[in-house]
Amino acid sequence: MSDRGTVKNIHKTAWVHDTAQLYGDITLGAESSVWPNVVMRSEMHHIEIGARSNIQDFVMVHVGGTTPTIVGDDCSITHHVTLHGCTIGDRCLIGINVTIMDGAQIGDNSIVAGHAIVSENSLFPPNSIIAGAPAKVIKTRDNGAANAVNAAFYSRNARNYAAGIHRLNEQDLIDVGLIAPK
Numbered sequence: 001m002s003d004r005g006t007v008k009n010i011h012k013t014a015w016v017h018d019t020a021q022l023y024g025d026i027t028l029g030a031e032s033s034v035w036p037n038v039v040m041r042s043e044m045h046h047i048e049i050g051a052r053s054n055i056q057d058f059v060m061v062h063v064g065g066t067t068p069t070i071v072g073d074d075c076s077i078t079h080h081v082t083l084h085g086c087t088i089g090d091r092c093l094i095g096i097n098v099t100i101m102d103g104a105q106i107g108d109n110s111i112v113a114g115h116a117i118v119s120e121n122s123l124f125p126p127n128s129i130i131a132g133a134p135a136k137v138i139k140t141r142d143n144g145a146a147n148a149v150n151a152a153f154y155s156r157n158a159r160n161y162a163a164g165i166h167r168l169n170e171q172d173l174i175d176v177g178l179i180a181p182k
Helices: 144-162 170-175
Strands: 021-028 039-049 060-062 069-071 082-084 128-132 135-140
Touching: 060 069, 069 082, 144 170
Parallel strands: 021 039, 039 060, 039 069, 060 082
Antiparallel strands: 128 135
């Protein structure tokens, strides 16, 4: 991890891959994870990643001109996403290659479908399924439980990676709720 000595608060249970580059005023919550080739920069304002949230491979997180970037608890920010000065509520899943711009707000328990572009200052209520370019609500449903399971999977995976274990076993999948015990 590249760190110019200004990263503010990385919880002792957070895991950050060695190739991630973090610069500036950044807070990582308990059991959060930052995966390979993530870049986070906060020259002004701040970046805050909630507990058990995961920032997956090749994500770019930057602050806006007048706004911080905040990701709630139990979120999955999937591969190649760009977050720029936006706020993501708790238990959200942001799909592959999504862009979310300055001032946009995604409500709790929401999903943003892959390749969506969320325009500046867009406001989406809780329980939204959001898609398109420009993004709009296409359905309303509480996705919180499913999104929390996905975040738990990444939290367990990160704990294993920290211990040098790069494969999940059956008990890991049972523990996070992906499969039922036999």
